[in-house]
Amino acid sequence: MEEIINEIIALTKKKMREQGGYDRDAYKQFVEETIEYYLEKGKLDDDENLELLETEILERWDNIKETLANENI
Numbered sequence: 001m002e003e004i005i006n007e008i009i010a011l012t013k014k015k016m017r018e019q020g021g022y023d024r025d026a027y028k029q030f031v032e033e034t035i036e037y038y039l040e041k042g043k044l045d046d047d048e049n050l051e052l053l054e055t056e057i058l059e060r061w062d063n064i065k066e067t068l069a070n071e072n073i
Contacts, residue, residue, distance in 0.1 A: 001053070005057055013064065022068060027064060
């Protein structure tokens, strides 16, 4: 599960950079979009605990925010 979380976070951060959304709401939106994308591509399926997955990723917001801030220095 950690591997897929890291993949989703990496793609989410890429979307945030490309689209200029750097707040918590943008992060949540991009996480949801990325999970949907992974479902469409077959990297995730409905049998997985998607709520837990999303919660795990959203709880990492503070670390993501700090990482993004450090990249923009």
